[in-house]
Amino acid sequence: DADVTQTPRNRITKTGKRIMLECSQTKGHDRMYWYRQDPGLGLRLIYYSFDVKDINKGEISDGYSVSRQAQAKFSLSLESAIPNQTALYFCATSRTGSYGYTFGSGTRLTVV
Amino acid sequence: GQNIDQPTEMTATEGAIVQINCTYQTSGFNGLFWYQQHAGEAPTFLSYNVLDGLEEKGRFSSFLSRSKGYSYLLLKELQMKDSASYLCAVVEQTGANNLFFGTGTRLTVIP
Numbered sequence: 245d246a247d248v249t250q251t252p253r254n255r256i257t258k259t260g261k262r263i264m265l266e267c268s269q270t271k272g273h274d275r276m277y278w279y280r281q282d283p284g285l286g287l288r289l290i291y292y293s294f295d296v297k298d299i300n301k302g303e304i305s306d307g308y309s310v311s312r313q314a315q316a317k318f319s320l321s322l323e324s325a326i327p328n329q330t331a332l333y334f335c336a337t338s339r340t341g342s343y344g345y346t347f348g349s350g351t352r353l354t355v356v
Numbered sequence: 357g358q359n360i361d362q363p364t365e366m367t368a369t370e371g372a373i374v375q376i377n378c379t380y381q382t383s384g385f386n387g388l389f390w391y392q393q394h395a396g397e398a399p400t401f402l403s404y405n406v407l408d409g410l411e412e413k414g415r416f417s418s419f420l421s422r423s424k425g426y427s428y429l430l431l432k433e434l435q436m437k438d439s440a441s442y443l444c445a446v447v448e449q450t451g452a453n454n455l456f457f458g459t460g461t462r463l464t465v466i467p
Contacts, residue, residue: 286459343447347398
């Protein structure tokens with residue numbers, strides 16, 4: 245089993261719909277992150293969480309919300325999806341005191 | 357703020373050597389990472405430099421000069437499977453110590 249699992253792997257949704265992307269990890273890491281990747285723009289940070297009670301906005305949080313349901317679970321929601329949220333979304337984890345990230349396999353989201 | 361520059365695309369021949377450069381400007385610095393990412397897949401860790409100098413790991417080496425805000429990734433004996441994007445990322449020296457990524461360099465290895 246993967247250390248960091250994202251579901252779904254692919255999703256097509258309509259404009260205005262609410263959608264949730266889920267991430268779970270078995271690494272035992274305390275820190276979790278959501279990034280989006282667009283061609284030519286690289287990975288940009290949406291939200292990050294250092295523990296269950298700690299949620300922080302990243303570079304591009306508008307239009308997104310998150311929930312840290314447990315140390316191992318971190319979900320990303322789009323309350324009302326719009327086409328420019330079409331992107332590849334990655335969840336990542338790390339451990340306090342260590343800078344390296346472990347990435348999930350990604351969720352390809354298309355908003356039509 | 358942060359800024360990272362790396363070439364958008366590079367092409368090299370199988371068996372050759374290629375150097376991918378990365379320059380950065382940050383208000384603080386806690387190290388630099390290189391990740392490899394095949395199309396549509398997750399980034400995977402290649403190297404981490406926090407001190408000046410060269411770190412060698414098999415066919416891959418990474419160099420850092422903190423005074424120049426410069427790093428490079430050197431790939432030797434190129435193989436077709438090395439065709440991928442290579443992401444340079446710096447550790448922000450803030451309370452969060454998050455990674456800030458460059459836009460990546462897409463390397464194509466040709467026969």
